[in-house]
Amino acid sequence: MKTYAFGVDLGGTTVKLGLFRTDSTLIEKWEIVTRTENHGEHLLPDIAQSIHEKMLEKSISLDEVAGVGMGVPGAVLHDSYVKPCVNLDQWGGEIAAQLSALCHDLPVKIVNDANAAALGEMANGSGKGYKNLVMITLGTGVGGAVIVDGKLIAGVHGAGGEIGHIKVAEPGDDVCGCGKSGCLERFSSATGVVLRAKKLLEDDSISSKMNSFDPLTCKDVIDCAKEGDEAAMQVVDLMTRMLGKALAMVSCVADPEVVVIGGGVSRAGSIITDGIRKYFLQYAFPATEDTRFVLAELGNDAGIYGAVQMVLA
Template identity: 45%
Template structure:
C-alpha cells in the first residue's frame, strides 16, 4: 500500500493542504479559509475535518497517511512544536503540535512557514540537489529559511532566517512592524515597494507610464510597477533598481556569512522575474566577497504556492524516517 504525506501551509487568510507521495509527487491539493475567531482556537479542528473529508472523497483510509507536516507563521519552538508567537492568529506559546495531533490522530511536525518553503525548494524546486540553500520569500512581508547540510538552521530562539528584518536603510529608513527602522521588509516587500513607488511618483515625472496607468484607473501595486518597468518606463525602472539594490545588498551579507550553494527568491513579488533579478544580481556582485560571488548562485523559486506544502511533506517524511 503506497503511503502518503500530508503537507499544510497555514496562512493568515487561507490554509493550503496537499496529499503528496513519498517521492514528492502531488496527489491532491486544496485550501480552506483560516478561521481566526477566538484566537484561532478552531484552526486545528477545521484542518482535521478538511483532511477527513478529502480522504473520504478520494476513498482512501487515513492509515495510508504517514503524518502531517505544517508550516506556521512565526517562530517555532522546534523541541516541542509550539508557536512562540503568531500575531496575526492571536497565538503566544501555543501548543500547536499537541493540539493538531489530538484532532487529526496522526504524528505531526511543525516548522516556520518560510523554513518549509525552503525545504520544498530544496527537495523539488530551484534548490534541488543542493544541501546548502537560503530561501527568501517576498510577499506582504519578507521571510527567509536557511538550510545547511540539509538541515534547517533554527538559531537559539527559533528566529534564524529573519532576513526581512536585516537593516538595509541606515539613514532615513521607515518604521517596520517589528519595531525597528530601515528593515529589508520596508523596501523589498510588496507593501514596501508600493511605498517606494508612491514616493517616486510624488517627486518624479507626472508623465511617467506608471502615473498614466494609475490615472487610467489601475491601482498602484508592485505588479503594476514591474509591468511598467518591463515596458521601459524610466521612473518604474529606477524604483525597481532601488529595490534590487537593497535586496542584493542583504543577500550579499547572507552570502558572506553562509556561502550557500544557492539563494532562492520566492513569494509573490518574485513573479516579476528577470526585471527584478537583474539588479539583485548586479548588487550581489558588487557587495559580496569574491569567492562568494563565484560559488553562490541566485535563482528564482519554481514551486510557487506549492513550496510550503511540499516542504512540510518532506519534513514529516524525514522526521519519521531519519
C-alpha cells in the same frame, strides 16, 4: 506500511492541504477557509476534520499515514511550538501536540511557512540537487529561509532566516512592522516598492506613467520599469540593490550554493534576478561571487511540499 502523509500550509486567508505518497509524490491538493476568529480556535479542528474527511474519501487507515507536516506564518520552536501569529489573531502555543491529538495521535511537525517553502523547493523545485541554499520570498513582506547541509537553520528564537529584517539602511522615521527601521522589507517587499514609488512621486517635477495608476501596485511599478519609465526604474533599482546587499551579508554567514527567489514579486522575472545579481557582486565577499540565483518553481504549492518533508525526511 506507511504509504501516505499530509502537508498543510496555513495562510491568513486559506489553508492549503496536500495528500502525498511517502516518496513525496503529490496525489491531491485542496483548500479550506482560514477561520481566525477567537484567537484561531477553529483552525486546528478545521484542519483535522479536513484530513479525516480525505482519509475517509480515499479509504486510508491511520496505520498507512506517516504523519502531518504544517507550515505556519510565525516563528516555530522545536518543530512544535508556535509563537503568537499576528495575522492569525495571536494564535499559537503547543500546536503540534494539539493537532496530533485531533488527528488520532498521528505524528505532527510544525515549520515556519518560509522555511516550508524552502524545503519544498529543495525537494521538488528549483533548489533540487542542492543541500546548501537560501530562499527569499518577496510578497507583502520579505521572508526567508536558510538551509545548510540539508538542514533548516531555525535558531534559538525561531528567527533564523528572517532576511526581511536585516538592516540595509540607517535608522529613520520609516518604521517597519517589526517596530524597527531600516529593514530590507521596507525597500524590497511589494509594500515597500509601492511606498518608495509614492514617496518619489511626491516630487511634482517627476513625470512618470506610475501617476496614472490608482491604486498603484508593485506590479504596476515593475511593469513601468520594464517599459523604460525612468522613475519606476529608479524604484526597482533601489529594490534590487537592497536585496543584493542583504544577500551578500547572508552569504558571508551561510555561504549557499544557490539563492532561490520566490513570492508573488518574483514573477517579474529577470528584471529582479538580474538586478539582484548585479548588486550582489558589488557587495559580496569574493569567495561567494559564484553563488547562483534562480526563480522558485513550485509557486503556491511550495508550502505543502515543504511541510510534508518535515515528516518524510
